[in-house]
Amino acid sequence: MPDEPENSPTESDTGYTSSGVPTFDSVREKIESRYQTSIGSGELDAESPEGQHVEEQFEARRRAAADRLAQIRESMRDDRH
Template identity: 65%
Template sequence: MPDPAVTPIPVAPEETGYTPGGVPTFDYVREKIETKFGTSIGATELASETPEGRRIEEQYEARQQAAADRLAQIRESMKNEQS
């Protein structure tokens, strides 16, 4: 028999992030999303700090500028054809 002088310590249910029906809780989902977002931001920042990352970023910017220049050329040629 349990000793009546000893008060049992209540034990909180373990937080698993899921309801008893197996559905993830809002807090669990939010935490996972925030963790993944933070990881991706950190990875992007680290990648841009490496020489390879900077070179790739410069190449991307050069391609974007070349595309914008070509689009401007096409628009200008279309204006000249319509005149």
């Protein structure tokens, strides 16, 4: 009927303007959703056995590098005297 308003979707419903451009809110929502997904994936990876093993390997390498750096610094001090 011509007197009834059209029930066409609005920009907030579709996330796009009538010309097909995404609205700011829809873009922000997509970015926030992807960011939260990546944060969650990282947390799950860190809690998995494989993630814990990788973390242990990284920590062992970091300690080995720190020890080696201390040795190099000590040898440089010895060379000066």
